[in-house]
Amino acid sequence: MARLAFSFSTLLCVAMFFGLWLPMVAPRQLEEATMSARFAQWMADHGVKYERIAETEKRFNVFKENLKLIDSVNAEKRSYTLSLNKFSDLSLDEFRNQYMGLNVDAAGRKMATKGPFMYGNVSAMAAAPDTMDWRAKGVVTPIKNQQNCGCCWAFSAAAAVESITKIKTGNSVSSSEQELVDCVTGGISRGCQSGLMDEAFKFIINNGGLSSENDYPYQAKDGTCDTQKSSSKAATITGFHDIPYHDENAMLSAVANQPISVGINGSGSEFRHYSGGIFTGACGLDLDHAVTIIGYGTGDDGTPYWLIKNSWGESWGENGYMKIQRGVNLCGISNLASFPLA
Structure with a gap:
């Protein structure tokens, strides 16, 4: 999977933009902005950079589904915890x-x-x-x-x-x-x-x-x-x-x-x-x-x-x-x- 620097800065700017206007956005927009910020942080933490905007959008959608599962399980206070890791932008079939x-x-x-x-x-x-x-x-x-x-x-x-x-x-x-x-x-x-x-x-x-x-x-x-x-x-x-x-x-x-x-x-x-x-x-x-x-x-x-x-x-x-x-x-x-x- 080719990964270059282009989209990370773009996503980070989008996340920062939404972060500055959180009081003015609807709940769904707020959730999307939060996930954008977490995706940008995940990319930075793992050194991930994508070649094309289309690939970034695809990976972001996969990331969101994985993040929703992680947050849902952790909210239930089970005997184990989940967290984002290097696999978090991969679909089940890809993994x-x-x-x-x-x-x-x-x-x-x-x-x-x-x-x-x-x-x-x-x-x-x-x-x-x-x-x-x-x-x-x-x-x-x-x-x-x-x-x-x-x-x-x-x-x-x-x-x-x-x-x-x-x-x-x-x-x-x-x-x-x-x-x-x-x-x-x-x-x-x-x-x-x-x-x-x-x-x-x-x-x-x-x-x-x-x-x-x-x-x-x-x-x-x-x-x-x-x-x-x-x-x-x-x-x-x-x-x-x-x-x-x-x-x-x-x-x-x-x-x-x-x-x-x-x-x-x-x-x-x-x-x-x-x-x-x-x-x-x-x-x-x-x-x-x-x-x-x-x-x-x-x-x-x-x-x-x-x-x-x-x-x-x-x-x-x-x-x-x-x-x-x-x-x-x-x-x-x-x-x-x-x-x-x-």
Whole structure:
């Protein structure tokens, strides 16, 4: 999307004009003027500039709808808050096309390590602590940003591999999502278009490991698999397990032992504008995004939650993280969960 300086100054002047004449305008005009001012401020905050007036008007109309939702939800004083962010000038379809990238296919669920779920016995579930935050144990790498490449599946898988590597070996490593984008082929994964965490795990096993971010840096676009860059392995895994479908108790038992990869419905307007608290909002069950669960707990009001690491940068959510209600399969979070073995 081309963005230049022309329209921002125009919009700012319009907003200032309306601001000077607020006592004389009708309520609808007042609302429009207020939104114009907020749009101008949002553009300034995010460094957004559009090439044409027509594009500015289009984006302003999308922005208004997103802003109305945000203000409406926040006015209800729910357990979570929404806020404007870098996605606020995108329509639902645009957001899905640019940032969603989970490809759910039944065949992909047949590749996991055979045998019973390793954390499924009663003693393992009973041993799970009441709360868990793997960040506090130093096994979670900093928040990353997939940008407008729909490879959330690669970030989810890489994050889970990074964590189990730290748990098992004590080595901290930032692994290469780009290697997964470029090299995971032959199945349903298609780089920035879509992919599946289990296919990423299978590649890492067959490849003898995953390169580091430094050796195979992220480009936010599809590329050709570079075998020279991938010759050095920063992290290895021996297998992976799928968690039983729609079983949050089994998920909790797993997360008590290591972070896990999950699919989720992340394209809803409330989800993408989440800014804090325990998310309990509107959410579908069609899985289109992938994240990593790095912990769980219970809010002050008694609401149980999962702690999620996302890949949309630190400006989204709670510095890149999210708390989402646990125990109700919100956003389909328990429908596609797996974890690597090391």
